[in-house]
Amino acid sequence: MDRTVKYASLATLIIPIAILTIFFIQVFIDGSKHIDLGFILGSPSYDPGETGILPVIIGSIYIVGLSSIISFLLGLGLSIYIVEFVENERIRDLVYFVIDMLAGVPSVVYGLVGLGFIGYVLGAGRSILTGAITMSFLILPLTVVATLEAFRSIPESLKMTAYSLGASRQEVVTNLLIPLGLSRALTGSILAVARALGEAAPILVISGLLFTKTIPLSLFDEFTVLPLYIFNLVTRPQPIYRELASAVIIVLIAIFMLVSITSIYFRLRYSYRLYEV
Amino acid sequence: MVNIVIKTVGLTVYYGGRKVLEDVNVDIFENSISAVIGPSGTGKSSFLRSLNRLNDLIPGAKVVGEVYYRGKNIYDEGVNVYLIRTRIGMVFQRPTIFPMSIYENVAFGLRINNVKDEDVIYKRVRNALVMAALWDEVKDRLEESAYNLSTGQQQRLCLARTLAIEPDVLLLDEPTSYLDPKSTKKIEDVLLKLKNSYTIIIVTHSLSQARRISDYVLVFMPDDDNVGKLIEYGPSPQVLNSPVDPKTREYVEGLIG
Ligand SMILES: Nc1ncnc2c1ncn2[C@@H]1O[C@H](COP(=O)(O)OP(=O)(O)O)[C@@H](O)[C@H]1O
Ligand SMILES: [Mg+2]
Numbered sequence: 001m002d003r004t005v006k007y008a009s010l011a012t013l014i015i016p017i018a019i020l021t022i023f024f025i026q027v028f029i030d031g032s033k034h035i036d037l038g039f040i041l042g043s044p045s046y047d048p049g050e051t052g053i054l055p056v057i058i059g060s061i062y063i064v065g066l067s068s069i070i071s072f073l074l075g076l077g078l079s080i081y082i083v084e085f086v087e088n089e090r091i092r093d094l095v096y097f098v099i100d101m102l103a104g105v106p107s108v109v110y111g112l113v114g115l116g117f118i119g120y121v122l123g124a125g126r127s128i129l130t131g132a133i134t135m136s137f138l139i140l141p142l143t144v145v146a147t148l149e150a151f152r153s154i155p156e157s158l159k160m161t162a163y164s165l166g167a168s169r170q171e172v173v174t175n176l177l178i179p180l181g182l183s184r185a186l187t188g189s190i191l192a193v194a195r196a197l198g199e200a201a202p203i204l205v206i207s208g209l210l211f212t213k214t215i216p217l218s219l220f221d222e223f224t225v226l227p228l229y230i231f232n233l234v235t236r237p238q239p240i241y242r243e244l245a246s247a248v249i250i251v252l253i254a255i256f257m258l259v260s261i262t263s264i265y266f267r268l269r270y271s272y273r274l275y276e277v
Numbered sequence: 278m279v280n281i282v283i284k285t286v287g288l289t290v291y292y293g294g295r296k297v298l299e300d301v302n303v304d305i306f307e308n309s310i311s312a313v314i315g316p317s318g319t320g321k322s323s324f325l326r327s328l329n330r331l332n333d334l335i336p337g338a339k340v341v342g343e344v345y346y347r348g349k350n351i352y353d354e355g356v357n358v359y360l361i362r363t364r365i366g367m368v369f370q371r372p373t374i375f376p377m378s379i380y381e382n383v384a385f386g387l388r389i390n391n392v393k394d395e396d397v398i399y400k401r402v403r404n405a406l407v408m409a410a411l412w413d414e415v416k417d418r419l420e421e422s423a424y425n426l427s428t429g430q431q432q433r434l435c436l437a438r439t440l441a442i443e444p445d446v447l448l449l450d451e452p453t454s455y456l457d458p459k460s461t462k463k464i465e466d467v468l469l470k471l472k473n474s475y476t477i478i479i480v481t482h483s484l485s486q487a488r489r490i491s492d493y494v495l496v497f498m499p500d501d502d503n504v505g506k507l508i509e510y511g512p513s514p515q516v517l518n519s520p521v522d523p524k525t526r527e528y529v530e531g532l533i534g
Contacts, residue, residue: 161435163334163444165386167361175389181377230530251507 032058039247044211044229048240053248055215060255061225062128062216064196067135071196072189075143080173083151103141110138111202111223119206127217131206136140136200139192146188147204152182186266193259195251200227226252280307280347282446282476283328283365290323298323298505300342310472312513313480315497315528320505321368321480322474324497325448328478329365330358338461346446360371363390365525366444370451372431379426380419382434387441401441409437410467429460436467447471449479453486465490473504484529488517498523 042052078095086092088266114134115126124130154177162172204210210226216223225250233245283305290298298320304395305311306484323332327508332338332350343350351361363386372494375382383402392398402419406412412435416425439447449468453461468490481487487494494516494517496509509516509525 012293157371158375159370159371160331160334161369161375162385162389163368164331164362164369165389165438166359167389168359170390175385266405 004106020224027246027249030243031248031250034244042252043213044259045213048238050242051244053226053251054228055212056224056226056229056248057251057255059128059207059212059213060197060252062191062219062223063131064137064227064255065129066132067139067196068134068189068193070133070193071139072147072186073142074140075147075189076185076269077180078140078144079147079151080177082148084169084173084177099141099144100136106201107138108201108205109169109198110134111205114202115206125220126207126222128216130221131203131223131225132219133198134202134206135196139195142192142195143189146192147181147185150185151177151189153184154180183266183269187263190260193215193263194256196257197259198227200225200231204228204231226255243251279309281305282307282347283347283478284345285328285342286345286515288325288327289323289341290320291339291341292335293337293340296502296504298497299500301507303507303510305476305478306472306493307476308472310468310477311489311493311495313478313485313497313515315505316480316499318503318505319497319499320485321497322450323505325367325450325478325480326470328448329362331362333358333366340357349418351502363442364444364455365446365448366439366442367448368435368439368452369434370452370454372428372455374423374426374433374434377423378420379423379434382423383438383441386437386438390442400439403442405437405441406434408440408467408471408533409433409436410463413493427460429456430461432456432460433467436464440471445476447475447477447479449477451480451482454482463521467477484531487513496520496522496528498522498524498528505516525533 038050039052041054042050042054043055043082045051082092082095109161111134114130114137118124118133119126124133159172160181162176167175196238205223206225207222207228209222209227210228212224214221215239229246230248230252233241233248281402283302283303285303285383288298288301289296297318301324309349313324316323323338326332326335326338327340328344328346330340332340340343342352342353344352346361346365349356351358376383376386380402383405384398387398387401392401403412403416406415411430414420414430416432418425423431434456436449436452445470454466456464468479471477473490477490479491491513493511494509494513495507496516497505499509500506509520509522516525520529
């Protein structure tokens, strides 16, 4: 009996890993032969042999970079507010509830609201700006959870000590919570970055473009992102497009790995050890 | 005539409506060490925290009564709480070390209190470390993490950090309860020296410590409803050797607590 459970649970671990591994190997075999400088630095073309993805990479970097920064700052502010300034338990619970609810809203709804409000009401159009702001709200629950966790990990006794030295709330935030919590908050937010990188639905609504030949430069330019371009490629019947989709997936994964490694580096470099004292 | 630095009148502390300490009336004299003794849970820590308004930060805590610091009620409206806390410093039971260097730990209070001149900060950090009898042990490794210090050194670092902001009164809440006898002795020696320029109130779990360093003793005991009360208070030899209250007698003879 014990054995059966053991092997069954082992299987639930191994089977998904095996499937994923096979998938990645397949993607790598299909895609890697298409990856060269021309592919990375070129523009999409109707000739599959000539095609490149630079405008799409730039679009993704814009969206991911901007939305991560905006969302992180919002998350930082919100968490500090919740941890240090909300006295009333009810209000705190309400904020948690709203954040949980935001996390449960289908991403396409964010796209619709973003396009309607930021795009049309505020007049930012189907632009990078609209996409980035929308995306930053979409990933906000993740950044809030990461930053909250970072600030909550700072022992109460250290805050009391700071107060006992004459610190005001503001000073506890700027001199203690932020310096001690920042690196943990940043690395914790990596999930949010991954989400922003992989999300397709809201961008499909906002940008409406499955591919673009022009590199977006200003915040008000139109754009598309890697997941949408992958979607574009896999919907075509010819096998060459499936291989190109694999190549774009490799690029997507590479960008994600780059972000992860950077964040791990920061964690090792700047993390403080915190004890409950 | 000795100056009264702190005077409490009818000091009563509640947590979430539950009374834990009732009607403390006491005078604390300048340049003396007052030891607060009594069984645990009798409100000794709560008493200390109400002297620098740290109880303000505990949700549900309520302080009633008056605490005069050099003649001024610190619970009056419009009192600058932050200023009060820089005048009445505190050291906690466990060393509360910031995850920073030894130097930055001591400089923390100075930076908070807007001391900008790095030379001034350095001088005050050094003075504080000297006063806490830690300078010789750390002067060559001020940039090291304070976590590398032993527990005894960490507690002296906490003392130095409080001294650096040049307070007037020191509140210490069982500062040696996690320390070995040698480290305890060091802290006690430091306190005896500091007495000449500070007014010190120390909660202690150790009667022998109270005997060794205190000039006055405050005895806290629970009443029948388990509310802490100051039942006896006076010069140490008197309270510790010939107490008036029978409960104090039992306590100092080791029968309670
Ligand atoms: N933050 C708090 N919230 C609620 N109750 C508390 C808190 N701190 C202390 N108490 C209660 O107040 C009483 C006195 O505690 P304390 O002042 O720590 O006593 P002592 O230091 O003498 O052991 C205890 O019953 C304790 O449970
Ligand atoms: Mg206590």
